[in-house]
Amino acid sequence: MKTQFEVGIIGGGIIGQSIAYQLAKEGVSVLILESNKIGNGATSAAAGMLGANSELENNDAFFQFAKESQQHYHVLRDELSQISQINIQFVDKGMYKLAMTDAEASALKDVVKYHESVEWHSKEVVLESEPTLSATIKGALYIPEDGHVSPYHVCAAFSKSARLLGATILENTPVHEIKKTVTNEYTLSTPVTDFVCKNIVIANGVWSGHFFKKLGLDAGINPVKGECLSIKSNDIGLEKTIFYDHCYIVPKGDGRFVIGATMVEDDWSTVPTIGGIQSLIEKVTPIIPSISSAQLIDTWAGLRPQTIDGKPYIGQHPEGENIYFATGHYRNGILLAPKTGLMIRDLILNRKQNEDYVKAFSVNRLQVQTM
Ligand code: FAD
Numbered sequence: 566m567k568t569q570f571e572v573g574i575i576g577g578g579i580i581g582q583s584i585a586y587q588l589a590k591e592g593v594s595v596l597i598l599e600s601n602k603i604g605n606g607a608t609s610a611a612a613g614m615l616g617a618n619s620e621l622e623n624n625d626a627f628f629q630f631a632k633e634s635q636q637h638y639h640v641l642r643d644e645l646s647q648i649s650q651i652n653i654q655f656v657d658k659g660m661y662k663l664a665m666t667d668a669e670a671s672a673l674k675d676v677v678k679y680h681e682s683v684e685w686h687s688k689e690v691v692l693e694s695e696p697t698l699s700a701t702i703k704g705a706l707y708i709p710e711d712g713h714v715s716p717y718h719v720c721a722a723f724s725k726s727a728r729l730l731g732a733t734i735l736e737n738t739p740v741h742e743i744k745k746t747v748t749n750e751y752t753l754s755t756p757v758t759d760f761v762c763k764n765i766v767i768a769n770g771v772w773s774g775h776f777f778k779k780l781g782l783d784a785g786i787n788p789v790k791g792e793c794l795s796i797k798s799n800d801i802g803l804e805k806t807i808f809y810d811h812c813y814i815v816p817k818g819d820g821r822f823v824i825g826a827t828m829v830e831d832d833w834s835t836v837p838t839i840g841g842i843q844s845l846i847e848k849v850t851p852i853i854p855s856i857s858s859a860q861l862i863d864t865w866a867g868l869r870p871q872t873i874d875g876k877p878y879i880g881q882h883p884e885g886e887n888i889y890f891a892t893g894h895y896r897n898g899i900l901l902a903p904k905t906g907l908m909i910r911d912l913i914l915n916r917k918q919n920e921d922y923v924k925a926f927s928v929n930r931l932q933v934q935t936m
Pocket of ligand 1: 575576577578579580581598599600601602603604605606607608609610611612613614615616738739740741768769770771772790791792793825826866867868869870891892893894895896897898899900901
């Protein structure tokens with residue numbers, strides 16, 4: 566087995582796979598070590614919304630980064646399908662952010678004034694295109710750019726493409742320890758064998774806090790558990806994603822609707838609770854009254870990796886080591902995966918970077934601010 570690589574990536578979720586794909590495309594020898602099955606962590610739990618406009622409120626570097634990442638899905642849809650023959654199920658029919666009260670309607674109408682890529686749709690317009698919605702809605706913000714993908718398929722497509730381009734991807738291979746060698750490389754110790762890499766990337770989602778500590782960095786990652794359910798129904802015919810009060814209904818191409826997601830801080834359990842699923846059903850029922858006759862297909866839970874300010878860590882070790890971080894993507898890892906892969910590729914290959922992004926996502930940004 567080959568044990569020497571230019572880049573070793575810890576974690577085979579959507580973030581690790583996106584990075585591996587971009588590096589393999591450049592001919593870099595890359596290894597991914599995944600403790601379980603690829604995409605088995607938060608990636609498989611996600612609904613797959615690409616909510617740059619609906620999730621992020623400030624027009625800052627984070628928002629620009631998210632928009633670029635969202636746009637890059639248009640490129641990846643064709644590129645990944647050509648290489649891997651996997652369809653990432655990119656649907657760009659947009660999203661309706663609903664208003665259920667007059668106050669909510671007026672707040673959403675205000676958004677149109679400063680946000681050029683959204684429109685206000687009256688109740689009549691919304692109900693004409695989405696007649697399944699309750700007649701009690703007051704209207705909706707139409708966000709054409711916020712589509713969705715199938716996270717599992719994106720991860721699988723990145724992974725297969727990376728592999729076909731030469732990457733080595735090992736499942737059931739947890740990294741227990743990182744050690745520096747005398748030649749300034751890094752040994753990644755696993756139960757299988759030790760791997761030696763010139764550069765390493767910490768991309769193991771909510772579990773990456775362990776390596777931050779081991780590397781002497783004070784940048785924690787906390788779990789925020791999210792529960793979801795999926796349903797099928799002949800009485801529900803949604804085209805667009807529906808978003809209301811942190812709850813969403815995503816129409817998947819296979820006739821399922823994914824409803825999510827709860828937010829439970831500091832909970833490491835990945836088993837959904839009756840209370841969590843009940844709270845989602847209670848939120849959706851006033852929006853789609855016919856939901857009560859739908860078939861319940863599945864319920865599940867996953868752990869969002871949350872940083873202290875809600876933004877990811879994407880950058881190099883502050884002391885200039887060849888250690889890179891790509892973690893803490895919290896609620897938006899599917900949206901941010903394409904651009905994270907490109908940014909880490911450029912950092913490792915020493916290419917020109919957007920300095921606003923380097924600052925916004927640096928591992929020690931919070932310490933720098935307080936100095
Ligand atoms: P993960 O997918 O968790 O991957 C990390 C991997 O590292 C895992 O496979 C794990 O097994 C592996 N690992 C852990 N420790 C080790 C080790 N020591 N050695 C080797 N491997 C290790 N985002 C969106 O953009 N849109 C959405 O609609 C959306 N919906 C969501 C809904 C829910 C319910 C949840 C929970 C999340 C949602 N997210 C969404 C967020 C998104 O899922 C995450 O931000 C994203 O999946 C993080 O990807 P990741 O690769 O960093 O982590």
